[in-house]
Amino acid sequence: MEGVLHQVLSGIASGGIYASVALALVMIYQATHHVNFAQGEMATLSTYIALTLINAGFSYWIALVITVVVSFILGLLIERILMRPMMDAPVLASVGVFIGLLLIINSSTGWMFDYMIKTFPTPFPGGPVLFSGYVSGHELGAFFVTLIVLIAVYLFFRHTKLGLAMRAAAFNPVSSRLVGIRVGWMLALGWGLAASIGAVAGMMVAPIVYLDPNMMAGILLYAFAGALLGGIDNPLGAVLGGFAVGIIENLAGAYLVGTELKLTVALIIIVAVLVVKPSGLLGRTVLSRV
């Protein structure tokens, strides 16, 4: 029983990270109906930027803030330069651009920061601290950081004018434009925000899985699974889905399939959701002919 508790707790810890990446995916999906295959690589790049800053002598939290800002600008630029012309392009074209972006960012991180696996510092006290040693200090800290991020994003979208404008732009671009919202910039802001959230997630997960250019490949997959499970057009669903996937992944890894097949669990979740309930648990059902 204690083992199960342990698995659930560490599932929640990693689930928080999946939840943030899933949220980043959903934000972009809601606004543009694109799934950002490069989300993971963008987060990895941000994490490398953070590491560079920390090595340059900045304190952890200042490095985090700078990284978030830099990632925001990067996300904004990518939307403005690459994604804008792809707005109404066929799916294949947008997938192509995303894959191209993935390749470029992946190899430029490898090129700039080499392919060595690096450790990443954590600001939280080390060693097991809670629940008679089941949760490490970093896991607990990462959980709270992701929770703060998620709540901040929620408050931003619910209770600020800009957040409302962004939701409006995603929900109904034409009407939003008519009431004076600059829809294009709202989409760009969404990209910036998604990149920032990804940056925080990357910094939180790096101490656990270690930093290398391919760090986020698996995490992106779990985030996909989480986003789909919760409903890819529902931010709250994505967050819950992310946590759920974290827990399922840990329990399945411990008791069902073993740790070597964890990624396959994500695949199975994705296929199962898409086949059984394509709209996810909380998503809107969209009727269209396939």
Added chain:
Amino acid sequence: MLRNVVVAVLLWLVVTLAPAFSLSDYHLFQLTMVVVYAIAILGLAILTGFNGQISLGHGAFYAIGAYTTAILMYQYDVPYWATLPVSAIVCAAFGFLIGLPALRLAGLYLALTTFALAVAVPQLLKHNALEPWTGGVQGLVIDKPDPPFGLDLSPDQWLYMFCLTVGALLFLLAWNIVRGRIGRAMMAIRDQALAAEAMGIDIALLKTRTFALSAMYTGIAGSLGAIVVQFVAPDSFGIFVSIYFFVGLVVGGVSSIGGAIFGGLFIEFVPNLAEKVSKAAPGAVYGVILIAVMFLMPGGAAGFVGSLFARFRRGTKSAELRPATIGGSGADNVAAGVPGGAEPDAGGNRGV
């Protein structure tokens, strides 16, 4: 007709024999890999280009084909040529099975699911339960086949001829399928599924069969690849294999038979050239070229060449036959308006 066949056979002999006796073994190996990749990309083109089902996970079928061959050769001493039909059947079956859930997944979701499949493949191959067959993380080493009938050829020369022959047959088959009734039905589903169904096309049946056919092509490519490289290991079938196939497909031209050959050349030689700059360069070059192709010539190399031809032909024809350009790129199916000139390889990726 007879003259065409004779010309084709002669051309064939030149293409086969000239490099086989003039190039070094290493360059022959590279050319053989071009053929292998071209077949794999052709499989992807059948699915993505002609049927509009986007797959980012064809590396999975490549892996299944490679492992089928390697296991048969290593564990059961089956001769290399006899593994190809087995691998074709196995991969077609897998493709059919994956095609079933794919029926319910439109564009983006299918891309996502196949992407997940590609990421998960190395893990599956490494799994303990399969280790007695797959050799686990170490993989399997297989022997390079000797030329048959005591022919006085080096193994590389023979393998080149063998792969080229298999490839030519597969290309011929694909060419006929795509230009025939089935191919037109495939493209009808891609462009306008509802209308296709109204015309009596069984969409579910055709889509799953297309998936099976596509997986079969890529699987056979995997088998040939395993024989040529003489080695299979889980980590050589990661997500990047799938992504490179996708890059080759897009660069060559998504709905083009000939484009697959260009795609094969591209993914074999461009990394070699780029690697001279830096280890990371191939990926970046791929990415930049992929995005550039998406923006500048959505029809890929084949679409580009096709539009050049069309422009040339247009110059010699009367003005009223000139097709109206349907929005977007000039490469988009320029030939479609010319009577009798609806070449499948001139198509862009519209409607996908």
